[in-house]
Every structure is written in structure tokens, then in C-alpha cells.
Amino acid sequence: MTMAPTQILRTTLTASGTAQEALGALPIQSKAQLASMVANDPLVDDLMKDGVENILPRLHFNVNEARIWLEDRRMLLLDALALGALRNEIIELLGIEGARGVFTRAGYFIGSRDAELAWKIKGENTPQDVLSVGPFLHALTGFVKPIPVRTNIDIAAGVCDCEFVWKHSIEGQIGVQHTGEVACWMAVGHASGFLSGVLGRRILVREIECEANGGSRCYAVAKPVEEWPDAQEDLRYFTLSHDAHETCGKTEHVHASVAAVHMTTSGAPKLHPPHPEIVGGSAALTSVLHKVRRVASTNTSVLLLGESGVGKSLIAREIHQCSPRSGKPLVEVNCAAIPEQLIESELFGVERGAFSGATESRPGRFQAADGGSLFLDEIGTLSLTAQGKLLRVLQTGELERLGSNRTAKVNVRVLAATNVNLYAEVKAGRFREDLFYRLNVFPIPIPPLRERRDDIPALLDWCISRLGAYHGRKISGVTARALQTILHYDWPGNIREFENVIERGLILAEDEEALDLKHLFSSNFNLDIKHMLGVSSMGTVHERNIAADTSFAATAPPLEKMSLKDWAMRTVQNGEADLMEIQSTLIEAALDASKGNISKAAPLLGLTRAQLDYRLKKTA
Numbered sequence: 001m002t003m004a005p006t007q008i009l010r011t012t013l014t015a016s017g018t019a020q021e022a023l024g025a026l027p028i029q030s031k032a033q034l035a036s037m038v039a040n041d042p043l044v045d046d047l048m049k050d051g052v053e054n055i056l057p058r059l060h061f062n063v064n065e066a067r068i069w070l071e072d073r074r075m076l077l078l079d080a081l082a083l084g085a086l087r088n089e090i091i092e093l094l095g096i097e098g099a100r101g102v103f104t105r106a107g108y109f110i111g112s113r114d115a116e117l118a119w120k121i122k123g124e125n126t127p128q129d130v131l132s133v134g135p136f137l138h139a140l141t142g143f144v145k146p147i148p149v150r151t152n153i154d155i156a157a158g159v160c161d162c163e164f165v166w167k168h169s170i171e172g173q174i175g176v177q178h179t180g181e182v183a184c185w186m187a188v189g190h191a192s193g194f195l196s197g198v199l200g201r202r203i204l205v206r207e208i209e210c211e212a213n214g215g216s217r218c219y220a221v222a223k224p225v226e227e228w229p230d231a232q233e234d235l236r237y238f239t240l241s242h243d244a245h246e247t248c249g250k251t252e253h254v255h256a257s258v259a260a261v262h263m264t265t266s267g268a269p270k271l272h273p274p275h276p277e278i279v280g281g282s283a284a285l286t287s288v289l290h291k292v293r294r295v296a297s298t299n300t301s302v303l304l305l306g307e308s309g310v311g312k313s314l315i316a317r318e319i320h321q322c323s324p325r326s327g328k329p330l331v332e333v334n335c336a337a338i339p340e341q342l343i344e345s346e347l348f349g350v351e352r353g354a355f356s357g358a359t360e361s362r363p364g365r366f367q368a369a370d371g372g373s374l375f376l377d378e379i380g381t382l383s384l385t386a387q388g389k390l391l392r393v394l395q396t397g398e399l400e401r402l403g404s405n406r407t408a409k410v411n412v413r414v415l416a417a418t419n420v421n422l423y424a425e426v427k428a429g430r431f432r433e434d435l436f437y438r439l440n441v442f443p444i445p446i447p448p449l450r451e452r453r454d455d456i457p458a459l460l461d462w463c464i465s466r467l468g469a470y471h472g473r474k475i476s477g478v479t480a481r482a483l484q485t486i487l488h489y490d491w492p493g494n495i496r497e498f499e500n501v502i503e504r505g506l507i508l509a510e511d512e513e514a515l516d517l518k519h520l521f522s523s524n525f526n527l528d529i530k531h532m533l534g535v536s537s538m539g540t541v542h543e544r545n546i547a548a549d550t551s552f553a554a555t556a557p558p559l560e561k562m563s564l565k566d567w568a569m570r571t572v573q574n575g576e577a578d579l580m581e582i583q584s585t586l587i588e589a590a591l592d593a594s595k596g597n598i599s600k601a602a603p604l605l606g607l608t609r610a611q612l613d614y615r616l617k618k619t620a
Helices: 005-016 019-024 028-035 046-058 080-122 127-131 133-140 170-174 185-199 232-238 244-259 283-296 312-321 340-348 384-396 422-427 433-439 453-471 480-488 494-508 564-573 579-593 598-604 609-619
Strands: 059-062 067-070 073-075 145-154 159-167 203-209 218-224 302-305 330-334 373-377 398-400 407-409 413-418 442-445 532-535 541-544
Touching: 046 059, 046 080, 046 133, 046 480, 059 480, 067 480, 080 127, 080 133, 080 170, 080 185, 080 232, 127 133, 127 185, 133 145, 133 185, 159 185, 170 185, 185 203, 185 218, 185 232, 203 232, 283 312, 283 442, 302 312, 312 330, 312 373, 312 413, 340 384, 384 398, 384 413, 384 433, 422 433, 453 480, 453 494, 579 598, 579 609, 598 609
Parallel strands: 302 413, 302 442, 330 373, 373 413
Antiparallel strands: 059 067, 059 532, 067 073, 145 159, 159 218, 203 218, 398 407, 532 541
């Protein structure tokens, strides 16, 4: 007689002791069937439940862009042998002590980041609930499988006394060649950073036994720093200076900051919109900022190149603020917004009586920026006449007001920006070649947002925090499907479009509601996102077609316009066809609609009362 998956699980659980080990004993076909039950089976412990329900849906792949995302964090698949080779190289260069510090600090940083993610996932719950996410996050990376042996945590009383085994530790395996030393350095750092970030106090994890030095297992203990009599022996690896006292002071501040990240920024609405800032840390943005800092201290003209909305004005302000002219004015001019017949008077000034309506003399933008910087946005729209006068100012520092033959000296640094190909404009005869080469002394290309997606999480946090405070809105976060779309959409309007979309979402969402696609994108919006991969509850990777995913309401047609066959086809294509789950969901929906009345629910499903009652007893 064939045993049901749950029966097999109960049998193997008795022998193995944990649900994860019991799952490993199941046949493949039973695993597949059990996947749909795992979230509701009381035998499956919190580690597996949290992973299946809360973590795996947040992990997604974009092969075309060579990116793996866990929530808003970019991840990597790393060869274990490559890590071992890297570890050995660092040991050879820095010695055991130096290498241990490097890997411990790296693990601590990752653990702190995992604490931030845990608060995002379970921020409305208690710290004990948030702590349950940590082991699965650590196991998901493949470094180690934490198994709690004893857990005694009382947040109010400040108690943290935990012991756990690190099973299948990759560090323990690759560190065997260095006998006499504990080797799970990153695991120590990760656990310390995660526990400290969640509990809001300094927790030190110490590896008591390690496979690398002949131990039968990798065994660790976690306690508050002050409860370790010789904590300095370990704390010196958590700071670059290896100064234990300095470490205590620094980590206390870090822990307090990490522990507070789950709190949503709120407060009274501000009177003015938040001033845009340069946000992000991608390699592309770092390269731009490096050029900015190199050229800022000089007086040369700078030409900013990039698509509309990439932030050319922000870069111009950064150049001015980093220059010796920062104490002088920065005057910004959008050349495309000024009529052609007025551009000369706006830039160079006008004398009284120069034209009809000029009742008094007034200086132009160049004289207003004297001693400082002048930012000319959309410079490619200037007329040829204005281009000639601009060239003269750049060459001689002299100008003449409109209607005057007197020359005035100005000391202005010109920062120009354009979203068109000026070289092509020169070839077409619409832009002066001599002016082009005068402006193109130090060009800075600014990449579009689609080429620096690593900056999107930071931009998202900035928009939610600042714009939320400005509009007096407090949201609980961003749904997994909305975040996935935000990360992989190409953003043709760049940062300007990004800010507008997030601001619209903040306005449409209710307080304490998570931003979803319905808040961000209109119903006729085309989500042209390809090469998306998802992870099933069994850990297998499968392709997802977001444009055809019924869970993305912005692209799916209304249910009343979708045939049952279309719905079934989409469900199968998206790898979500679980017959038992679909049946249970339909029954639950019918019972909800009939307020629990089985006799009324049965006709909604095309069943008799006896048939529905039989199915309810079968699934109970």
C-alpha cells in the first residue's frame, strides 16, 4: 500500500528529528506533491515555512541582464572552489589573522543586510518572528545550514543565549587544510550581524567547535558581548583596526541603526517637495562621480551627455558644489524653455529701449552667475546667432547686452547638457563646430537607469522615504511582484519617470498598504519584460512570462473577459498549476461567498451539497 507524503513525512520525522531531514528522505514524486502542502502542514517547522512562503517568492533571476535579485538586493552564484581559492590567496597575503578579519567583517555586513531584509518581510511582527527568517536566509546562500540546538531569547529582559550547529558548512570543509584554527569566519560574522541587527544590541557569536580543526561538527554559541569575559579576543576581527575598544563604540552605533531600519519614515507633511539627490552606488554611477570630482576643482567647461531624465542637472549641481566656486551662485537655464527671440536677452542681458517693451536695462544670466557657474540645459536648441555669442564669451570672457555696444567682463564657468548627438547636429549644420569643440573639453556621459539597475533599490528607498513624508503617506513596503517589475522595467524616462511612478503609487496607496502594480502602472501599461526566471517551492528555476502572468493585474485582462481556458493556460505556463491547491482555493472562495453555508456554496461550484461535503471531509 502506497503511503501518502504526509505519512512518509511522519515516519521519517520520528527517526530524523527535523522536518528538513525528513523532507530529504522523501521520493521525488512525493516531494513534488508535498510542496503544495508545506505551508499548511504543522509538521514542517518555521524555517521551511518562512522560506517557502516569504523568501523564495522574493528570489528571481534575469539571465538577459545577468542579475539575480533577492528582494531589492543583487545576489551572486559563487563557485565553492573559487571561494576556497580566494580564501587561500588572502591567507597567503594577509596571514591567518588578517584573513579571518576580512571574512568576519564581510559576514557581519551580509548578516546586517539580512537583518534589514528580515525586518522588511516581518516588520509588523515581533523580533522573535523576525529572527526566524535568518536561518533560511543563511541557508539559501549555500554557505551553511543553521540548526538551532537551544534558543533562549527575551527581548524585554535583554536575554540572548543560543546554541546552534552549522551543518554542511562550506567554510568548515574548505578550511580543513588549516588545522588548529576555527574556519567558519563568515558564518560567525553573519550570525553576529544578523542577531545584533534584529535584537538591537551587540551580540557576539563564537564558534566553539569546528570541523576544520578536527571537530565532529561546527558548533557555535551566541551571547551579548558583555556576557563574554574575553570578548576582545573576537571583537578585534570585527573592525579593520583590530581595536577592541573602538569596535565596541562603532558596532553599538551600527546595531542601533540596523535595528531601526524596519521603521517606516513618517512625520508631518513638508511644505516643499524634497530636493533631488544623487542616490546610488552602482559601478556606472561611481565612474560618473569619479569624473565629477576630477573636473570639479578646475575651471574647464563640462558637457553632460545623456538621455532625458538621467539626472544631468543633479550632476551639474554636484560639480558646482565640489568646485572652488561653490560659494558663488549656480544659475540654471533651460534653453529649450525660452523662445528663440528671447534667448539672447535672457543669456546676455538687455539695454533699455533695445526692443518694444524693454523699459529698463537688466543683466542676463551670465552676469547673474558672475564668479560662479552657469548651467545651460538642452544647449542643442540654441539658435546659431546665440551660439556665436556664447562662443565669444567662452573664448574671451566678454559679452554685450542686447541693444548695447559696450563690452562687459564676466568670470563664469559654463556647464552644458544635451540629450541629442551634438556631433550629428554639427554634421547637419545645426550646431557650430567651433562651439562644439569648445564645450566638449571634458564630456561626461551619464548612463540611463536601465544600465545601472543596481541603483534602483536605493532610489526606491529615497522616493518612499522623502516623497512619503512630503505627501503625508506611510506605506508598509512594496509587494514582491511590484518590486520585481520595478527592478526589471527599462524605464525609458529614466529617473524622472521612476520618481513620477513611485510618487503616483504613494498617492494612490492607502496608509499601511504595500505598493502594488495597481498603484504604480495604469491598466493599459505594457510590461515588456523578458527573460525572467522564478524559483519554485522545491527550489527549481523556471521561466516566467510576466506579461502573461495573471498575478500582474496591470497586464492581465479583466477576469470577466478571460475565458476559463485562457486562465488555465496561463496558470500552467507560469508553473502554478497545482490541482489540489486550485480545488481548495475554489472551495474556500465559495464558502466565503456563502458565508460558510455549504448548501449555498455547492451550486456556486456546480456541485450538490453531498459532493461538496465529501470534498471538505476528504481535504480536512
